[in-house]
Amino acid sequence: MAKNKKNKNNQKKRNQLLKNTSAAELFEQGKALHNAGKQRDAIATLKMAAKKGWPRDQIDRLLFNAYSLRAVQLREKGMETEAVEVHKFACALMPAYQSLTEEELLLFVKAVDIQKAVGAYSDFLMANKPSGKIEQHLADVFFVNQQWNLLDVLGDQIPLKRDVLLVRDAVNLMNAGDWESALENLKPVPRSSPWATLRMFCHAMVCFYKEDDAGMQRAVNMIPDDSLLKPLSRKLANDIRAVSCLWDGPVHIESYIAALFDELRQNRLKSAGTYIKKIAETLSSQKTDIAIFQILELLWPLVPKGQMRENNYFKLVDKLLPQSLAKFLAAKVDCLTMSPMPFSNAAGYLSLFEIEFPEKKDRAIATAMVIVETIKNYQRSFSGGPFIDDNGIVLKKFLGLTSEDFEEFLPELLFCAISHDPGNHQAYELLVNLPSITRNSENQKVTNQKATNQKANKWIEDGLTVMQTHFPNDPYPCLELAKLYYSKNAYRKAENILKEAMIRAPHDIRVVNMHVMSLLISSDKNIMRDKRHLAREDINKAEGLGSPDTRFLVTEKQILLQIAEHGQLSLFGKAAVIDHGDVRRTIEEFTQRLTPFECLRSLGALFIDVNHSTKKATWDKKMIRVVDQAIRNRLKSINTLTQSELNSLLMPLSLELPVIPGNDMAALFVQRAKGLLGKVDDHHIIPVFDNLIGTQHLKPVLQEINRRRKKAEANFVEMLDFYDVTLKHLNGDLFNDEFAFLDVIDNVSVSDIEPIRAAARRLSVFAPDNTALKKALENFDFKYLDPDCFMDDGYYAGDEFDDDFDELFDDEVSAMNQKMILTLEKLIVDAGLTGAPKKAVLKFKQFILNGSVPLPLDMMTELMDNETIALMSRELRIILFGKA
Secondary structure, eight states, rough: HHHHHHHHHHHOOOOOHHTOOOOHHHHHHHHHHHHHHHHHHHHHHHHHHHTTOOOHHHHHHHHHHHHHHHHHHHTTTHHHHHEEEHHHHHEEETOOOOGGGHHHHHHHHHOOOOHHHHHHHHHHHHHOOOOHHHHHHHHHOOOOOOOOOOOOOOSSSSSSHHHHHHHHHHHHHHHHTTTHHHHHHHSSSSSSSTTTHHHHHHHHHHHTTTHHHHHHHHHTTSSSSTTHHHHHHHHHHOOOGGGGTSSSTTTTHHHHHHHHHHHHHHHHHHHHHHHHHHHHHHHHHSHHHHHHHHHHHHHHGGGTTTSHHHHHHHHHHHHHHHHHHHHHHHHHHHHOOOOSEEEHHHHHHHHHHGGTTHHHHHHHHHHHHHHHHHHHHHHHHHTTTSSGGGGHHHHHHHHHHOOSEEEEEHHHHHHHHHHHHHTHHHHHHHHOOOTTOTOOOOGGGEEEHHHHHHHHHHHHHHHHHHHHSSSSOSHHHHHHHHHHHHTTOOOHHHHHHHHHHHHHOOOOHHHHHHHHHHHHHHHHHHHHHHHHHHHHOOOHHHTOOOOGGGHHHHHHHHHHHHHHTTTTTOOOSSSSOOOOHHHHHHHHHHHSSSSHHHHHHHHHHHHHHHTHHHHHSSOHHHHHHHHHHHHHHHHHHHHOOOOOHHHTTTTTOOSSSSSOOOOOHHHHHHHHHHTSSSOOHHHHHHHHHHHHHHHHHOHHHHHHHHHHHTSSSSHHHHHHHHHHHHHHHHHHSSSSSSEEEEHHHHHOOGOOOOOOOOHHHHHHSSOOOOOOOHHHHHHHOOOOOOOOOOOOTSOOOSHHHHHHTTTTTTTTHHHHHHHHHHHHHHHHHHTTTTTTOOHHHHHHHHIIIIIISSHHHHHHHOOOHHHHHHHHHHHHHHHHSSSS
């Protein structure tokens, strides 16, 4: 409550600040925000300036541009509906076409249909010269839509009209698959023509069919970046196989596909259905239903991208497919889509599997693949959190599973996948890397948790045993079984399975390194048991294997053994008095053969090793200081390390087995060498930050972020700012501050947002479980930090927008919205959902979205204000916004 009150107070202060600012200042602020790309804030500020009396003729032009650019921003974020609404506001303020600049008109024609675009350009030409950029865009649009009659309104002398007869004939030839004749037709088209891009594309296709890959690459590289053909040409340049229509089926099917997508964009479902049937009949006249099924399956990705409404999609499914196939496609879509009910959806899909896979053998392989995909979707959706919809009851019953606990359920489910298809390599990898398995957790002290972990590990062990049999030459299952046995202190079994790995792949570096580490673990135990002769044999064997990756570890154990063998130090029992000079000489003797990089790693491992609880009691403080000083001395030559060695020094050791405890080596060096982090370049510093954050060393990271901000490039400053805000949340300097994150993200361009999103997913691992911060970082949605925020980006819920937006939505829209709210409230009561659990309400929402009750929920949420939301029932708020 305190947080909500603080946000409201801050909002009131902002509103008051705007009200106390003069109209002239508001106008200048609005211009500055517009130029900085902050169109949402620019719109609000300019509107306030208009209310205070600033001349509308100066404000309207700026508002037109701000609304236009805001529509583009929303469209680039995939928010198509919001973009359309915002563009309406731009149209209402649009100046006369003759007065528009070239850039303003180009922005406009990109957002409207082809008829309006041509009309706007015709009016523009009455007072302006022809525009190459606009005609280039119109040429691309005509190539896609081929509504040539619309060109009649344009004068014959403009470049777009000049070559249109040649282009029309060439496009017809392209549709017929006669690319060479089309190119011959286009030869007279000059390079300065808007149709030159089409000529280059045609030339690329001729090269493709002649198997002239180099010529094709040259042609597609000449297509401008702002052309509508660029995405397709980029696919041709990167991976020609990705353009499947070039490899399968008749060439003229492309025109059907283009027409289908045009109909879908215009929401003309009847015509779209006709084209789907035509395409299906062309592909397979004998099995049209199956072809339609596959086409509809390929169209599904348009729904999550916001390019097609879900209820329209399922209308097509119900109209074009027989009931059995329609039901199966709905189940398949549910299963392969990230949803709140992954396991129930998988059960629904698998129960209908005989439709797609009548052969038992094929069905078994596909079942394993579905299980693997379901778990991957689950992990992406819930980040491995302990949630199973309905405890997976339906899926467990269908597959005959017996586990009840979450940590046991996933391993058993993956073992089931392996049982269906022992050749599914992904199932084994997922099984081994399940994040929910805490084999050495302190929770194992609790009897029930320990029993659960033992059962889970049993499924893992059984799965790896199957893999060991099914892949007789692969050392992977042996190595993973060895790690599992070591975690359970089953050393003899681990050593035996490693011998098997050595037989299978004696020269595999993974096997050699694991063998070395197992010998070093054995030497440690023999030293502790005062069996130093056996320890010497183990270390000599490890050294004899000659692995460069583990040489620093072998040296570290040799130092420990040398001190123990001389009788100067007992690594069991009481601490012995020792001459510290001897320790220095021993360290020098064994590290002099190492490179500076290996020496630092060896000394770091030694320091961590002797500070561990099992050894620290036997090393007095002066002796530990000897090791500390040796590290400090070696760090003086840090400049001799290459950038690659420096990066590796500050990264985790990635040891397969616990040869040394913990992984704080990076922090060990950073604390002892001032400015060490500054020697790492910007391209490699982020993984180093992640390593330090993972070991709870936030302070040096924050200090380095502040230092780097002064000289870093603009896009990297955004990354540093995001890390800064996140770390301040992790160390308690900030708490659930949504605006701190939004201040960073709003300044990031669309092209640079993905690295920030990936950083959020990485940093979510370090946030406390079951917190708003973790959820916000996982989903890259910082509305989770503000429980009262229900609105989507583009429709701000703040007070300053309420009055402005009231003017823009008429009474008819508001009344329609209220009617839909009342309809939904009645449905909730009739369904008996009043007071029902959240899971049940969300299932009812799925029922609505699947088209049984085709209400436009996404449109409803766009038009909501806080007063309306406050009057809703808890159940309706869950349906519309996902939370009460």
